[in-house]
Amino acid sequence: MAAVLGEFAANGWLNMAGGCCGSTPAHIAAIAGAVRPFPPRGLPRQPPAMHLSGLETLVIT
Numbered sequence: 125m126a127a128v129l130g131e132f133a134a135n136g137w138l139n140m141a142g143g144c145c146g147s148t149p150a151h152i153a154a155i156a157g158a159v160r161p162f163p164p165r166g167l168p169r170q171p172p173a174m175h176l177s178g179l180e181t182l183v184i185t
Contacts (some may be wrong), residue, residue: 130158
């Protein structure tokens, strides 16, 4: 899982990472080490509007 999340972070796809109820401190340490070199995904700049998601994006301006 750490390798996959590291790849996601390297591609700029990840905002945050963590574990689940079965994660041990060693799992979390491995994930942290894999994603540490990469910054969180940047937020896209969009004009002020209401953006709703579903099957298709709906933008109300």
